[in-house]
Amino acid sequence: MRNFLLFAVFALLAGCSSSQTWGWYVINPTTDAGWTNVKFLISGMGATILISLIAAALSIVIGLLVALPGLSEKHGWRLVNRVYVEFIRAIPLLPMLFWVFYGLPIVFKSVALNIPIDPFWGAIITLAISDSAFTAEIYRAGIQSIARGQREAAQTVGLNYVQTMRYVILPQAIRRILPPLANQFIYIVKMSAFASVIGMQELTRRANELVVTEYRPLEIYTLLIFEYLILVLIISAGVRWLERRMGADERG
Amino acid sequence: MPDAAIELVGVNKWFDTFHVLKDINLTVKSGEKVVICGPSGSGKSTVVRCINQLEKHQKGTIRVDGVELTDDAKSIAAISSEVGMVFQQFNLFPHLTVLENLTLGPIKARGLSRHDAEERARHYLDRVHIPDQAHKRPLQLSGGQQQRVAIARSLCMEPRVLLFDEPTSALDPEMISEVLDVMVELANDGMTMVVVTHEMGFARKVADKMIFMDAGEIVEEGKPEHFFTNPKSERCRKFLSQILQH
Numbered sequence: 114m115r116n117f118l119l120f121a122v123f124a125l126l127a128g129c130s131s132s133q134t135w136g137w138y139v140i141n142p143t144t145d146a147g148w149t150n151v152k153f154l155i156s157g158m159g160a161t162i163l164i165s166l167i168a169a170a171l172s173i174v175i176g177l178l179v180a181l182p183g184l185s186e187k188h189g190w191r192l193v194n195r196v197y198v199e200f201i202r203a204i205p206l207l208p209m210l211f212w213v214f215y216g217l218p219i220v221f222k223s224v225a226l227n228i229p230i231d232p233f234w235g236a237i238i239t240l241a242i243s244d245s246a247f248t249a250e251i252y253r254a255g256i257q258s259i260a261r262g263q264r265e266a267a268q269t270v271g272l273n274y275v276q277t278m279r280y281v282i283l284p285q286a287i288r289r290i291l292p293p294l295a296n297q298f299i300y301i302v303k304m305s306a307f308a309s310v311i312g313m314q315e316l317t318r319r320a321n322e323l324v325v326t327e328y329r330p331l332e333i334y335t336l337l338i339f340e341y342l343i344l345v346l347i348i349s350a351g352v353r354w355l356e357r358r359m360g361a362d363e364r365g
Numbered sequence: 366m367p368d369a370a371i372e373l374v375g376v377n378k379w380f381d382t383f384h385v386l387k388d389i390n391l392t393v394k395s396g397e398k399v400v401i402c403g404p405s406g407s408g409k410s411t412v413v414r415c416i417n418q419l420e421k422h423q424k425g426t427i428r429v430d431g432v433e434l435t436d437d438a439k440s441i442a443a444i445s446s447e448v449g450m451v452f453q454q455f456n457l458f459p460h461l462t463v464l465e466n467l468t469l470g471p472i473k474a475r476g477l478s479r480h481d482a483e484e485r486a487r488h489y490l491d492r493v494h495i496p497d498q499a500h501k502r503p504l505q506l507s508g509g510q511q512q513r514v515a516i517a518r519s520l521c522m523e524p525r526v527l528l529f530d531e532p533t534s535a536l537d538p539e540m541i542s543e544v545l546d547v548m549v550e551l552a553n554d555g556m557t558m559v560v561v562t563h564e565m566g567f568a569r570k571v572a573d574k575m576i577f578m579d580a581g582e583i584v585e586e587g588k589p590e591h592f593f594t595n596p597k598s599e600r601c602r603k604f605l606s607q608i609l610q611h
Contacts, residue, residue: 265419266456270470270522271445280469284460 139329140336150323154336157319161344164233164315165302168240172301173294175241176248181278183253194249201246206304210239214311236308236315240301247297255290256282288359295352299345306341316340369428370395370526370557371416376425378411385411386422387581393526393574398558400568400589403578404604409561412578413528416559417448430525445474449519453531455511457503463490463514464499467521475522482521489517493547509540513547520551527551529560563608569593577601 140154141147183194214235221228230238259282267277309318320337324330371393378386385408393399401409414420415427418434418441427434429447434440458466467486471477477485490496493513495506503511512532519527529548533541545567552558552571562568568575568589575592577585577600585592585601596602 260454260456262452262454262456263458266450266452266458266518268419268441269417269445269448269450270518271442271474272470273442273474276473280473281458285458 135332136329137332139327139332150327150333151336153323154316154319154333155340157314157316158340158344160233160308160313160315161302161305164236164240164305164308164313165298168237168244168305169298169301171237171241172244172248172297175245177252179245179249180252180256183249184256194253198246198249201242204243206239206243206307207310209243210235210307210311213239213242232308232311232313235311236305236313239307240304243304244297244301247300248294251290251293251297252286255286255293258289259285288356291359292352292356295348295355299348302344302348303341368394370397370430371559372426372428373412373416374426374428376412376415376422376427378408378415378420378422378424385581386415389425389583391576391583393557393559395525396555396557397573398552398560398571399574399576400572401559401561401576401578402563402565402568402604402608403576403584407578408581409576409578410530413450413530413559413561416526417450417528418444419450442474446522447525449522449524449527451512451515451519451527451529451532453534455503455508455515455535457511457515457518459503462500462502463495463506466503466514467518470518470522485521486517489520490514492520492550493517494543507540508536509543512536512540512544516544516547516551526557526559529558529562531561531563533562533564565593565605565609577604579604 138144138147140151142151179194179197182190183198185191214230214232217235217238218228218230263281263285264277267281272280305315306317308315309321312318316337320333324333327333369392371391373389373391376386376389377384389408389412391399391412401412403409411420415422416429429444432440432443434444457463458469461469464483464486467489468477468479468482471482471485472479487496487499490499493516495510495513495517498506498510498514503514506514512535516527516532532548533544536544541564545564548558548560548567549571558571560567560572572589575585575587575589576583577592577596577598579600585596585598587597592601593605596605
């Protein structure tokens with residue numbers, strides 16, 4: 114890993130000196146033009162983060178609501194869960210994004226609802242729905258991993274279904290749910306790049322627009338990749354901190 | 366208060382095609398201690414689990430305090446407030462402290478204030494002889510202590526009937542007596558108890574009625590003095606000779 118990083122840094126630095134292939138000037142923050150470009154690229158960060166956070170929050174809620182019928186003893190409820198998960202999981206993100214952004218407003222209009230869908234909410238809805246099928250499965254596995262006796266004990270001390278979930282099952286399941294859930298957040302951050310194709314001004318859209326004017330795809334997309342890398346590394350660190358905190362709590 | 370705390374009439378249950386309970390009739394009077402024994406797979410745990418609705422019976426009626434059990438949520442809620450349960454595997458909540466294990470039900474299901482619930486919890490922790498472990502987690506305690514906490518947790522709901530499903534079977538031998546001692550004390554205090562166990566010494570000491578089950582049926586039922594010395598059925602005699610051999 115360390116060798117690979119050294120090599121990567123070396124390759125980039127080498128690129129800096131031979132202007133044949135690399136043209137770092139385009140994003141060189143020490144020049145006025147370069148700094149303007151860098152600021153332009155980074156300015157998409159806020160939108161990427163906001164879209165991802167809202168989509169993840171929605172996905173965490175929808176996923177739980179989809180997972181619970183999947184844990185029911187009743188066949189009909191489990192079927193609801195299966196149909197949702199299989200159906201949503203099968204749709205590629207990009208077609209779903211098109212359907213939501215271009216198609217859904219027509220559906221709304223046909224039932225006399227005037228709900229416009231802008232790129233921001235179009236991206237959030239698509240990411241949240243698409244991701245919720247995966248979060249639902251994560252919840253289901255996590256909850257099922259808690260021994261049946263826990264639910265029975267909760268029932269015998271008078272707790273109802275919601276209380277059992279809230280005070281007994283979910284607090285124990287969360288340790289098993291959190292790490293895969295965090296992976297899904299990383300997935301959302303990366304998939305939010307698709308929002309660029311419906312005109313959302315986020316990281317990837319900014320990079321595309323700059324490439325069109327500067328004709329320097331290599332440098333600009335390299336910076337773009339590093340922008341995502343930094344975002345994801347920060348999230349990973351946050352998750353590890355959370356896991357440690359909860360782990361300590363468990364032993365305590 | 367009806368005389369029969371628990372009444373099972375013609376109770377049948379199937380797991381798919383397997384007939385686990387066959388025409389079970391059983392009456393437990395208020396204050397009575399009933400001990401159920403039998404070989405594994407005989408359905409004795411299932412009887413107890415049907416009484417508190419952890420399992421649903423398919424035929425027959427079960428009445429607790431005169432109220433017939435149906436499988437709607439209200440009936441389950443009513444049962445959990447009348448019937449306490451102690452499990453073989455303790456089933457304490459590992460993410461909560463001992464005190465929180467005891468107060469969760471009273472606070473959330475009964476609406477007690479935290480102060481009252483904790484007071485009640487400490488009272489019952491005293492009663493099971495572990496007053497000083499309230500802030501530990503269950504997994505920091507020994508098996509015997511854990512099971513006594515589980516008994517205290519049931520008592521905190523102040524049930525009319527306490528069910529025990531092989532409460533000492535998961536314990537190391539040296540911890541069995543500390544749990545049985547607590548159970549004997551409860552019996553002496555007049556608690557109505559249904560106990561599934563193979564601890565025949567305990568049964569002799571507290572049981573008002575002995576029940577022997579085999580293959581989903583109640584094969585023999587009687588007062589302990591007759592039950593142990595002069596069992597009527599061959600199956601029961603054989604079973605008793607096997608578990609009392611050593």
